[in-house]
Amino acid sequence: MKNRIFPNAVFLSVTTWLIISGCTKILDKQPVTDLITNTGATSISALDAENSLAGVYDAETGYAYGLEFNVLDRITNGDAKADNCYAGGDNPNNISIDLFTFNAANDNIGRDWKDAFGIVATANITLAQVAACTDPALTPTRKNQILGEVRFMRAYTYFDLVRLFGRVPIMLEPVDQTNSEALIASTLIPQSSVDSVYEAILADLWFARANVQADNTPPNKMVITKGAVNSILAKVYASMPTPNWDSVAYYCDQVIPNYSLVPNFNSLWDNSAKNNKEAIWEFNYVGYSKVGNWIPSQFLTGGWKKFNTPTNDLVNVYRAEGDSVRLKASITFVDYGWSDAYWKDPLHYPVLSKYPDPNDGTNDFYAIRLADILLLRAEAYNSKADIGNAAMMVNKVRARVGLPATTAANANDMALAIEKERRLELAFEGHRWFDLQRTGRALTVMNAFTNGAGQNLNYHVQDYQIIYPVPQNQLDNNLLLTQNPGY
Structure with a gap:
């Protein structure tokens, strides 16, 4: 596949990403700010290669620049x-996304495009730096591990982009800054x-799969392993325009034997259970005093x-399901005096409570955990009309919550x-819309959506709104981009 470079609009919005922050030992330490000013494809030290990798982790998890794309906007x-x-809340951009009244001027949608391509830009710089590293302290195995981890994060970001926006520019190299014409x-x-x-996503994931560490090797589940790669490969094959259920089944089966459900669903949200046996890829957080x-x-x-x-x-x-365990773990009713058109009782207002530490921000976020993969495997069984095995996967998840x-x-x-x-x-883990999107159920579900009294909310979602518009400022800066149909 021909490599491509990222567009001018993106370059203009992410120039600050050309300085990469990181830490010296991503496997067992939280990120500590360290600047690398060499952003070209020239030889760097082994330590700088590790720091560059840490910078990509920072970008992907939202550490380095306080990005909202990877958790708040993910939800x-x-x-x-x-x-x-x-x-x-009262943010009109969020509200328009909720109500399907968004357009190309929506600031949140524009931010997501910019932030995602900022992550890609950081990944591309790091790939060039690490590939050029000739320091003997960086062994070939470790070099390929780093390249694999970075290519996984680039693929993961593109997976978000293609599901959010459909067609997007493919950017696989740093910008050519040798002169203005080249730029x-x-x-x-x-x-x-x-x-x-x-195709670009799969190429990155296949390289990553061949080179990253084995499942459960690093104690910190933020570090990408084969389990994370196999999981995303399964999700990618389930989400492509024509799903490949044989591949979904294969990659799920590579994951499932190496992880296990924690016995108590509630413990997943307990900070004492970080990096547990169910977590496959986990975004670690460190609190206000570190990275905000x-x-x-x-x-x-x-x-x-x-x-x-x-x-x-x-x-x-x-x-209706009698699912009191997951209801109580996921939603808390509070008496903060709030009410709105949906919830009118100010003494009984629901808030999202899977991330229950508002003071220090120490909760982790599960990007991928085993329950997700078990249920995806159930879909693969069901695609072959194997109801018995599909039920077995579903029942494993149900049994945990009684x-x-x-x-x-x-x-x-x-x-x-x-x-x-x-x-x-x-x-509240960022999966529901993408499940409805990939199964073709989004329009049916959303247009039947009702309020607490059972009255239809009349969203009138249209087929073109399954994906977002290309942000207007990107169209203005790059005339080769075209708007998605319908907008």
Whole structure:
């Protein structure tokens, strides 16, 4: 595949990413700021290679620059755009995403494009630096591990981009800054097809799979291992325009034997259980004093109305299922005096509570955990009408929270049972919208969405709104970009 360079609009918005922060030992320490000013593809030291890798981790998890894309916006895009959350708060950009009234001028959508391509820019610089490193202290094995981890994060970011925006520019090299003409020539490029983006994602993931560490080797689950790569490969194959369920099954089967569900669902959200046996890839947070992690404070505590309010519909589904364990772990009803058009009782207002430490921001975020992969494996079984094995996977997840076995007896019922189980298990982890998107259920579900009184909310979601518009400022700066149809 021909390598491509990132577009001028992106370059202009992420120039600050050309200084990379990091730490000296990503395996067992939290990030500590350390600047690397050499951003070209010249030979760097082994220590600088490790620091560059840490800088990509910082960018991917939102540490380095206080990005909102990777947690707050992950929940907005995955849950508030779906039927798990109302926008909450008073941010008009969030509200328009919730109500499907967004357009190309939406600042949050523009921020997500910019932040994602900023991560890609950081990854591209690091790949060039590390590939050029001739320091004998960087062994060939370690060099390929670093390259694999960075290529995984680039692929993971592109996976977000292609699901959010559809066609996007493919950027696989740093900007050519040798002269102004080279800069212009290398930055003004059009979008590539969705299929081409997925091909680029798969190429990065296959390289990563061959080179990153084995499952459970590093104690810190933020470090990318084969389990994380296999998990994302499974999710990618399930999300492509034509899903490949044989590949989904294969990669899920590479993951499942190496992890296990923690016995108590509640303990997943306990800070004493970080890096547990269920976690496959976990974003570690370190608190305000280190890097300004303020994400949990966006969902909990009084003072001001929080973002991403759980919906009446989600609460009703938990209750109808008798799922008190996951309801109580995921949603807390508070008496902060808030009310709105959806929740009118100011003494009984729901807040998202899977991230329960608003003071120091020490909660981790599960980017991937085993329950997700078990339920994806159930979908793969169900795609072959293997109802028995699909039920076995679903029942493993249900049994942990004391629910009886699923009663789904045919493929259609099982598909809906898996969809519901994923919703209840993975609420507020950024998956719901993408599940509806990849299964073709988004329009049906969202246009049937009701309030607490059972009245239709009349979203009138249109097919073109399954993906976001290209941000207007990107179109203005790169005339080779074209707007997504419908906008």
